[in-house]
Amino acid sequence: MKAAILTVGTEILFGEITNTNTVYLSRRLNDIGIDVMYHYTVGDNPGRLAEMIETSLRDCDIVITTGGLGPTQDDMTKEIACQVMGDELVMHDDILESIRSRMLAYKAVMTDNNIKQALLPSRCRVFYNDAGTAPGFALDRKVCEDGSGSDRRQWIACLPGPPKEMTRMFERSVMPWLEELTEGCLVYKEIRTFGIGESDLETVLLPLIDGQTDPTIATYAKNGECSVRIASKRSSREEAASAVDEMIAKAKEYIGQYIYSTEGEEFPVVVGNMLMSRNITIAAAESCTGGLFGASLTDVPGISAVFDRSLVTYSNQAKMDELDVKAETLEKYGAVSEQTAIEMAEGVRLKAGTDIGVSVTGIAGPDGGTEEKPVGLVYIGLSLSESVCGEKDGMTLCRKIDRRIKDRQRNRRHAVLSMFDMIYRNV
């Protein structure tokens, strides 16, 4: 089955918004074995929108649109979809009722515009919107293949533009519809890894990727991390889920040491949940990352139960004041050294009285590197209390990273991920 994704909205053509809906839909459709052939974007113009829907369906079975479902004059996706697919808008009383009760709950007044949202194509399948007021829908038409005499069906599925409404509607309502359409139940999972590049990951997994049609297995790189997406389509959900789980077990044999989640969770969430579930308290001492580790960990709601503090000691004076790093250590080995990283991690753990202390010191760049200590050199320290590591008086580990990359942002981000990795592997 071949699909096109059509984004409707003049603001996209102005470059006001990055089109993340299309990225999301592309992944999810590929996951379930639907080939995405084209992306299109068109403005809020009836003639061009109609023409673009026809273009989209030129050699695809289905076009999924986002945007233009709202109640204002700019919004015309419903009308044009009807025009192209040969249907008309009628009042759907059940939708009207659900919008009315939604407005009531928000103590808002029902306007003509709200009523207009209950107008939907007469023979459509409705997708309810539980994050907003504009419902989505799917509509089909029969087209005659030229000459052959046989009919072919084509579909349009129209979803709202706001990403939160769109993704929710897609997962809850569009997915089951696509399952019916493609006659199968679809399950996918995402394995997240750290410490291996995308091309290495692909090479290592080649025996699994090669010749595999179901489950499908594909690698993705983003922000210095690589993930593996595994998807299966079977006649029952249980069968698909167990096929995915089997493939994950196989993948673990090849890349087990790099995996930190098989549920698509991000590193701060995985480490944060691990610490919270085991009630292990943590403090951090940061230098080159400037607070990015603390900022990432505190993205996790509820983390205050275990996260005590992060001391961002940018100057040498701050490292001595706050973390009791010795002046001799800084003088002899420098601020970017194994010795300083170790003293920082120990210093913050003892000061905060937490179970673990993690530290980072490095040269993020783009300047400030030397022959001996190049840009990209980073040391991560991890100090563990007796209760965590079992050693009397605890112990402190250090990891050296030497990437020779000049990019400040990438080096900082990689350093933070390395801190999470260091905790994940050793606690």
Add this chain to the structure above:
Amino acid sequence: MKAAILTVGTEILFGEITNTNTVYLSRRLNDIGIDVMYHYTVGDNPGRLAEMIETSLRDCDIVITTGGLGPTQDDMTKEIACQVMGDELVMHDDILESIRSRMLAYKAVMTDNNIKQALLPSRCRVFYNDAGTAPGFALDRKVCEDGSGSDRRQWIACLPGPPKEMTRMFERSVMPWLEELTEGCLVYKEIRTFGIGESDLETVLLPLIDGQTDPTIATYAKNGECSVRIASKRSSREEAASAVDEMIAKAKEYIGQYIYSTEGEEFPVVVGNMLMSRNITIAAAESCTGGLFGASLTDVPGISAVFDRSLVTYSNQAKMDELDVKAETLEKYGAVSEQTAIEMAEGVRLKAGTDIGVSVTGIAGPDGGTEEKPVGLVYIGLSLSESVCGEKDGMTLCRKIDRRIKDRQRNRRHAVLSMFDMIYRNV
């Protein structure tokens, strides 16, 4: 002049990459008065690419492509552009020479693939690539308007896919070419604001926006900030620049109090440069932002000259230990209060011995709010030394923010921007 943007690459259709090139090109083309009518994406397939170029030119004067210019078998944009526009690839000796010297500088071996990159359409205008090896180019064709008998010219401009190469090539080579094509010199600037929403901004600026054709003026919202882009196209660069500057002066009359940059710079850069140029040292005390302020400020290279430390005191104990916040204050007013914010800012300034101390404490959410202290409530403290404010023993200010927004990420980001705003307005 009407334009389409065509992205070439199967990885985009898989959802592996977010299409930021299209956002960039859309803005830049709109800036200079070229109407972007459509976005298209197609995979690395010769037949579909050719068809898509024809579709793009159906009712546009120019199509700008990105991607598919590399040296591998997947890359076919050059060949297909020639096919559609009626030209052929020939060896460009000057390009070959520049690639050879580039490879020599990197001590890399010249391969057949590198040589292939010097093959370009015979009658194209070449865009040199000084960030990579694949050159770009523009090519035209004449089309007969049906019936009228008069000729119309159409253009294709092919740029490389990697954003760094594409943006550099666009600014250095494509812009001047577009200026020739549209017969005018183009200048644009971006005003960045904080503290006003997009719809308010638009309403306030309406007298300037309404009926204005040159300079054009448009508002954009992104990540809790709003910016205003002003562009002018005139017969000389000086004339365009002075038209833009005049419009900026007018805009200042309406929104002066919200502006922090008229050069499109981000808040951390503006504040960081201000502190560095005046040699004002700074320390921070963060709670709900978890380190995000320090992380943002230390994104600015060279900031170590003035940034001393940021103490992320998540627990009450950490606030008392690190910042000398009084136990009574925490007990009487709570951690999220004006009093605590003030003691945090004073505490970190005195401890670090810096000229200013900035603090933040709040309830980021999504949970943890009460009737009295709802999610979204944030206090920002700013403590200034005598040398900065002129008052004996210095002074400390506090700002209360009460946004009633449940979104943790938005609240944290807004709190960080408010800290920068507080410094920018008061130092």
